[in-house]
Amino acid sequence: MDQLMDLANEAYASIDFESPSTWAVVGVAGATALFYLIKRSFNMIEHICNRTYIYNICWEDPAVDHEILKIDKNDVIFRICSAGDIVLDYAIEGPSKIVICDMNQHQLYLFELKIRMLRDPKLTYQEWWDIWGSSDHEVAMKVWQRMRHTMSGEGRQWWDPRIERIFKTGFANSGSSGLAARFLVPWLMYVVGFNLKAWAETGFSHEYITKNYHMVERSAWWMRRLFPSILAPFAGVPPNQIGPEFYTTEFYEGILREILLDPDFGAHNYFYRFYYEKGYKDQTCCPRTLKKEHFDALKANAGCFEWHHATVQATMERVKPHSFTKLVLLDHMDWMPNSMVHDEWVALQRATVPGAKILWRSAFTKMDDKPFFNNLDIDDMSPQWYAKDRVKMYPGTFLSYMPKDPLPFVDPAPSPCQRASFVRKMKTTTKMILHPLTAGKVNAHGDKMSAFYASQAKGYDAVRENMLVARPEMMSAFGPIKHGHTWLDVGGGTGRNLHYLRAQLDLFERIVVLDICPELLAIGEENARLSFTKSQCERISWVCLDINAPNVRSLLAPHLRNDLTRGFDTITFSYSLSMIPKWEEALESAKSLMSGEGRVLVADFDTYTEEGKSLKDFMIRAWYKQDGVRIEAKTRGVITNKVFSASKYQVSVARFQKKLLGVSIPHMVVCCREPMFTTPTGIRRQSHPDLTQMEEKKTD
Numbered sequence: 219m220d221q222l223m224d225l226a227n228e229a230y231a232s233i234d235f236e237s238p239s240t241w242a243v244v245g246v247a248g249a250t251a252l253f254y255l256i257k258r259s260f261n262m263i264e265h266i267c268n269r270t271y272i273y274n275i276c277w278e279d280p281a282v283d284h285e286i287l288k289i290d291k292n293d294v295i296f297r298i299c300s301a302g303d304i305v306l307d308y309a310i311e312g313p314s315k316i317v318i319c320d321m322n323q324h325q326l327y328l329f330e331l332k333i334r335m336l337r338d339p340k341l342t343y344q345e346w347w348d349i350w351g352s353s354d355h356e357v358a359m360k361v362w363q364r365m366r367h368t369m370s371g372e373g374r375q376w377w378d379p380r381i382e383r384i385f386k387t388g389f390a391n392s393g394s395s396g397l398a399a400r401f402l403v404p405w406l407m408y409v410v411g412f413n414l415k416a417w418a419e420t421g422f423s424h425e426y427i428t429k430n431y432h433m434v435e436r437s438a439w440w441m442r443r444l445f446p447s448i449l450a451p452f453a454g455v456p457p458n459q460i461g462p463e464f465y466t467t468e469f470y471e472g473i474l475r476e477i478l479l480d481p482d483f484g485a486h487n488y489f490y491r492f493y494y495e496k497g498y499k500d501q502t503c504c505p506r507t508l509k510k511e512h513f514d515a516l517k518a519n520a521g522c523f524e525w526h527h528a529t530v531q532a533t534m535e536r537v538k539p540h541s542f543t544k545l546v547l548l549d550h551m552d553w554m555p556n557s558m559v560h561d562e563w564v565a566l567q568r569a570t571v572p573g574a575k576i577l578w579r580s581a582f583t584k585m586d587d588k589p590f591f592n593n594l595d596i597d598d599m600s601p602q603w604y605a606k607d608r609v610k611m612y613p614g615t616f617l618s619y620m621p622k623d624p625l626p627f628v629d630p631a632p633s634p635c636q637r638a639s640f641v642r643k644m645k646t647t648t649k650m651i652l653h654p655l656t657a658g659k660v661n662a663h664g665d666k667m668s669a670f671y672a673s674q675a676k677g678y679d680a681v682r683e684n685m686l687v688a689r690p691e692m693m694s695a696f697g698p699i700k701h702g703h704t705w706l707d708v709g710g711g712t713g714r715n716l717h718y719l720r721a722q723l724d725l726f727e728r729i730v731v732l733d734i735c736p737e738l739l740a741i742g743e744e745n746a747r748l749s750f751t752k753s754q755c756e757r758i759s760w761v762c763l764d765i766n767a768p769n770v771r772s773l774l775a776p777h778l779r780n781d782l783t784r785g786f787d788t789i790t791f792s793y794s795l796s797m798i799p800k801w802e803e804a805l806e807s808a809k810s811l812m813s814g815e816g817r818v819l820v821a822d823f824d825t826y827t828e829e830g831k832s833l834k835d836f837m838i839r840a841w842y843k844q845d846g847v848r849i850e851a852k853t854r855g856v857i858t859n860k861v862f863s864a865s866k867y868q869v870s871v872a873r874f875q876k877k878l879l880g881v882s883i884p885h886m887v888v889c890c891r892e893p894m895f896t897t898p899t900g901i902r903r904q905s906h907p908d909l910t911q912m913e914e915k916k917t918d
């Protein structure tokens with residue numbers, strides 16, 4: 219050991235601290251260490267959740283929730299717990315039940331401590347304030363000794379060794395957000411030169427910030443550098459919630475301006491003052507749950523809670539069906555992929571009454587990247603509420619009513635008859651790749667399609683399963699399926715899309731699979747007979763037709779009980795639009811075939827870049843062109859600006875890349891739908907009903 223120390227001392231003595239190269243090496247080593255530390259911090263949320271809670275107070279403004287939700291005595295409410303103070307705030311209104319869940323057990327331990335204290339018959343208002351307003355550890359310990367036996371075993375075990383220390387150090391310093399507020403924020407303020415103390419002495423005045431606006435600018439500059447990589451995990455912001463705007467100084471300056479220049483900051487913004495003042499100074503600027511006038515109601519309603527250590531979906535699957543009337547989902551859907559959001563909403567629909575009010579927040583102002591949201595008629599409350607929200611953590615505030623008709627249930631597994639042996643798959647793949655070399659010369663578009671697909675028809679479904687990956691994403695935007703729904707699948711081929719909805723086929727009045735290639739339709743019809751019931755098959759028409767046929771409307775009318783005004787509720791194009799030469803006309807045809815509440819969905823290949831002009835774009839275009847597939851950036855623009863203009867339709871575009879044999883391939887899902895709204899009973903209606911038509915019907 220001594221030898222080792224000698225060696226180390228010798229090595230240290232030999233370092234030339236005057237030399238610039240020494241400092242260069244130290245600099246590189248330091249930067250590398252910092253880089254790894256920052257990289258590791260992205261897994262930090264998990265580390266934190268395994269040890270403690272993140273939020274010691276909720277970071278949403280309950281005043282906004284109350285204005286939007288209007289809670290009453292009949293409500294059964296669901297909310298993600300977080301620090302639990304907002305659900306307690308809801309309880310003041312006396313709803314019949316509040317169910318909460320959280321994936322971080324420690325958030326629930328914090329909530330449990332509060333609720334068990336409230337349920338202690340001896341708890342006085344003064345004790346409640348001393349503990350949660352002033353973090354008085356002596357009072358906390360006195361009450362704890364009185365009620366600790368009412369805690370769950372796990373909750374008691376967690377708090378026993380910590381409760382005294384947490385309240386002694388200051389409850390505001392607890393959890394990872396408290397830790398960040400205690401150590402990182404003062405350091406950041408020092409670096410930025412933001413004199414919090416001087417500002418506090420002016421009573422957090424508006425004038426002080428206006429005069430010292432450079433501090434806001436400097437803070438924004440530093441936040442841009444530090445938030446995405448270092449601070450985010452402490453605030454519970456995961457990497458997938460960090461959008462491109464988090465890498466701009468303007469984003470932070472905008473938020474800071476909104477918070478700090480609010481003239482009422484000093485009087486009402488108890489959220490940020492809680493961290494600076496290490497609790498709440500007095501009862502004029504604190505949560506409603508700590509105000510004397512609400513204490514009796516809070517205690518009287520403390521019995522209305524049920525809590526689950528589970529995900530939202532798991533909680534929904536546990537509770538009694540059709541229970542909830544109002545739900546608050548916070549921002550957790552930002553963290554999830556489309557398929558997970560979709561599955562969760564299917565569970566939410568099962569657990570809620572039709573028309574249940576659902577409020578959520580987001581770090582983003584748009585949710586177009588998740589096609590599922592097209593099933594919902596969403597009120598974007600952000601412009602109205604962001605300015606009034608005192609926390610300003612979430613630029614997006616959204617409200618929706620749960621539709622009465624079932625949300626699509628997308629089953630991604632192919633039916634057994636769509637699978638194929640390895641040999642069949644190899645044969646089909648070889649035919650697909652060699653087609654440009656082996657194809658004979660045919661001119662008509664229909665003949666070209668048959669020449670390409672006839673020999674691949676049997677193995678088509680199995681081979682295309684991993685290639686046409688935007689199909690389930692498109693089906694996710696299908697729209698609520700009412701009894702008597704009608705669906706036209708344009709270029710539907712083997713009817714693969716029908717199998718995604720196999721659980722709900724009984725709801726349809728008619729499904730038309732239209733394709734120009736008879737060989738694919740024949741396989742589709744055979745697969746349907748093997749997979750679906752007889753009565754389901756009777757409601758499916760396999761129509762060999764060109765979507766651009768001049769009389770397409772009258773040719774399809776017999777499939778809609780000869781009612782030319784009926785139209786289709788959902789029209790899909792999955793990877794067919796790029797194969798139709800007159801694709802703009804095909805879109806116009808589809809538009810003319812939509813019902814009054816219809817939607818057109820397109821899933822297809824996309825370009826890598828917005829403009830489609832990169833080398834990769836050129837290569838993918840050339841490769842797919844051999845098989846008659848057209849990939850152009852302008853397709854998106856034509857759909858969204860020309861055929862389905864935003865002034866008349868609700869349009870969303872999701873773009874994503876997925877790997878195929880190690881190569882990223884770009885795909886898109888476009889949804890164009892008639893504007894609708896969901897009433898508080900869950901029934902969906904057209905936003906602008908055509909009153910002239912209604913008049914005509916009456917006179918008939």
Ligand SMILES: C[S@@+](CC[C@H](N)C(=O)[O-])C[C@H]1O[C@@H](n2cnc3c(N)ncnc32)[C@H](O)[C@@H]1O
Pocket residue numbers: 663667671682686689708709710711712713714715732733734735738763764765766791792793794797798799
């Ligand atoms: C890549 S396949 C997609 C098939 C199916 N939608 C799927 O997702 O598996 C393209 C389909 O579009 C069909 N198609 C091409 N042009 C068409 C047209 N003008 N009218 C109807 N169908 C057409 C082809 O026959 C082919 O079945």
